[in-house]
Amino acid sequence: MRLKTKIDSIFPEEKSIPKDIMAGIPAPVDRYLIDGELRGWKGHTQTVFSPVCLKTSSGLEPKCIGSYPLLTQKEALKSLDAAAGAYLNGRGTWPTMSVADRIKCIQAFAHQMVEQKDRVVRLLMLEIGKSLEDSIKEFDRTVDYIKDTIAALKDLDRVSSRFVIEQGIIGQIRRAPLGVVLCMGPFNYPLNETFATLIPALIMGNTVILKPPKHGALLYGPLLVPFRNAFPKGVLNVVFGEGREIIPPLMASGSINVLALIGTSKTSDFLRKKHPKPHRLRCVLGMEAKNAAIILPDADLDLTVRECILGCLSFNGQRCTALKILFVHTKVIKPFLERFSQAVSRLKFGMPWEGNVFITPLPETGKPDYLAELVEDARQFGARIINENGGRINRSFFYPAVLYPVSPKMRVYTEEQFGPVIPILSFDDIEIPIDYTVASNYGQQLSIFGGDPVVIARLIDPLVNQVCRVNINSQCQRGPDTFPFTGRKDSAEGTLSVADALRAFSIRTLVAAKELDLNRKIITTIVRERRSNFLSTDFIL
Ligand code: G3H
Numbered sequence: 001m002r003l004k005t006k007i008d009s010i011f012p013e014e015k016s017i018p019k020d021i022m023a024g025i026p027a028p029v030d031r032y033l034i035d036g037e038l039r040g041w042k043g044h045t046q047t048v049f050s051p052v053c054l055k056t057s058s059g060l061e062p063k064c065i066g067s068y069p070l071l072t073q074k075e076a077l078k079s080l081d082a083a084a085g086a087y088l089n090g091r092g093t094w095p096t097m098s099v100a101d102r103i104k105c106i107q108a109f110a111h112q113m114v115e116q117k118d119r120v121v122r123l124l125m126l127e128i129g130k131s132l133e134d135s136i137k138e139f140d141r142t143v144d145y146i147k148d149t150i151a152a153l154k155d156l157d158r159v160s161s162r163f164v165i166e167q168g169i170i171g172q173i174r175r176a177p178l179g180v181v182l183c184m185g186p187f188n189y190p191l192n193e194t195f196a197t198l199i200p201a202l203i204m205g206n207t208v209i210l211k212p213p214k215h216g217a218l219l220y221g222p223l224l225v226p227f228r229n230a231f232p233k234g235v236l237n238v239v240f241g242e243g244r245e246i247i248p249p250l251m252a253s254g255s256i257n258v259l260a261l262i263g264t265s266k267t268s269d270f271l272r273k274k275h276p277k278p279h280r281l282r283c284v285l286g287m288e289a290k291n292a293a294i295i296l297p298d299a300d301l302d303l304t305v306r307e308c309i310l311g312c313l314s315f316n317g318q319r320c321t322a323l324k325i326l327f328v329h330t331k332v333i334k335p336f337l338e339r340f341s342q343a344v345s346r347l348k349f350g351m352p353w354e355g356n357v358f359i360t361p362l363p364e365t366g367k368p369d370y371l372a373e374l375v376e377d378a379r380q381f382g383a384r385i386i387n388e389n390g391g392r393i394n395r396s397f398f399y400p401a402v403l404y405p406v407s408p409k410m411r412v413y414t415e416e417q418f419g420p421v422i423p424i425l426s427f428d429d430i431e432i433p434i435d436y437t438v439a440s441n442y443g444q445q446l447s448i449f450g451g452d453p454v455v456i457a458r459l460i461d462p463l464v465n466q467v468c469r470v471n472i473n474s475q476c477q478r479g480p481d482t483f484p485f486t487g488r489k490d491s492a493e494g495t496l497s498v499a500d501a502l503r504a505f506s507i508r509t510l511v512a513a514k515e516l517d518l519n520r521k522i523i524t525t526i527v528r529e530r531r532s533n534f535l536s537t538d539f540i541l
């Protein structure tokens with residue numbers, strides 16, 4: 001079948017979708033979690049449509065896969081009361097509980113979460129259009145993240161379980177929680193990136209209000225009961241709704257201590273400003289990026305094309321770590337463009353449940369039109385679409401568009417496209433990609449492709465001061481999750497590796513006493529009789 005015809009007939013009829021994919025769909029969420037109670041919701045709801053459209057007798061129709069509550073400010077503020085009540089200014093059961101007991105709750109949750117894997121994975125796939133294979137990976141990676149977080153906390157706790165004696169002062173130094181955390185993840189990793197802040201926040205003794213992303217909310221339905229069962233009341237509250245309706249009053253209350261948001265700098269700035277006491281607010285933020293690849297004249301082109309395809313187009317380019325602009329040396333631009341566009345045309349596209357599918361429909365309404373605008377703008381300034389049918393749209397599906405030659409006048413040169421549009425430029429002077437990186441509003445990562453250690457070393461030293469990870473002959477990526485993940489400028493605030501996240505959601509605090517007999521006796525008695533969870537030498541195995 002011709003490529004164009006294939007794109008135009010990408011969507012299936014309902015009857016041709018495998019039965020097990022649609023089992024239990026639609027899956028409306030009609031409850032939310034506040035103060036340990038699953039409360040029913042009879043108010044307005046948001047209908048959720050999959051990016052997968054269906055062929056019907058009256059044309060293509062988006063498939064309805066469920067709905068979720070559109071809570072109001074009233075419920076949002078109740079969730080805040082519940083979280084603040086459970087924290088109780090640091091006097092609640094959860095913030096004063098021993099680390100070992102908090103770990104048990106998280107383990108109990110993980111166990112029940114795994115039982116929901118099939119439903120969560122299918123909802124994730126159907127709501128955001130992520131391939132089944134990648135949706136399974138996202139789930140498994142999240143479970144591993146929970147296990148790794150527990151292991152990292154045990155390590156941290158073991159180190160803190162001893163006393164330090166310095167200059168006649170006995171001290172025990174630990175990390176303590178910060179308070180109430182507002183936790184919001186992005187649509188592209190609605191489970192993994194939300195949990196990357198949720199789990200460290202909880203395990204460190206904070207209480208949490210979690211708002212699922214606009215796309216990627218339904219998968220929280222099957223997790224509500226495990227959430228309720230695993231944690232004491234008020235420790236974790238889950239609210240659904242329009243962010244702009246329910247979040248500003250939470251921030252304006254002044255009772256949020258940590259804003260954990262993976263989203264945009266615009267939203268972060270807006271929310272941060274709502275807080276009346278900025279010094280009581282810590283922000284842990286993952287925001288935009290425009291990661292560049294620099295392809296040097298001696299790059300191994302097979303490897304480079306392979307990595308750039310993964311970097312630019314995994315999950316349709318909807319990753320904050322995606323490669324979003326490619327600078328290719330003029331000596332290799334011709335073969336690179338040829339091989340890259342051939343590789344794009346070999347990518348399997350289709351429905352997210354199909355085996356080995358790579359390019360799938362996009363979940364955000366209006367996204368194909370936005371991408372088409374970027375492409376049109378680039379064309380007006382002299383770029384061409386160099387791959388066959390690049391930029392062809394069929395409803396929510398956008399076939400990847402490879403643009404060359406891109407120049408600074410074009411929007412796609414600076415805007416984060418977050419989708420399957422690949423801008424390419426050629427350069428002779430290495431200062432061009434370096435200047436681009438320096439001038440960029442973002443500073444997350446970049447990739448260098450080449451073979452000469454001397455040239456690569458000369459680039460590494462200045463570029464590590466512009467971004468927070470330089471990848472050599474490898475696409476940009478977050479993982480492994482034990483590596484620090486952060487960014488400069490408008491890309492991030494705070495660092496989120498497994499171990500760093502525990503620090504981001506806590507503060508160092510200590511108990512200290514001059515080495516007097518009286519103090520020795522007091523401390524020894526507290527420890528021997530296990531009177532305190534903080535002042536303790538218990539060693540978690
Ligand atoms: O969207 C941003 C994610 O953190 C990227 O993670 O590099 O593992 O896809 P990833």
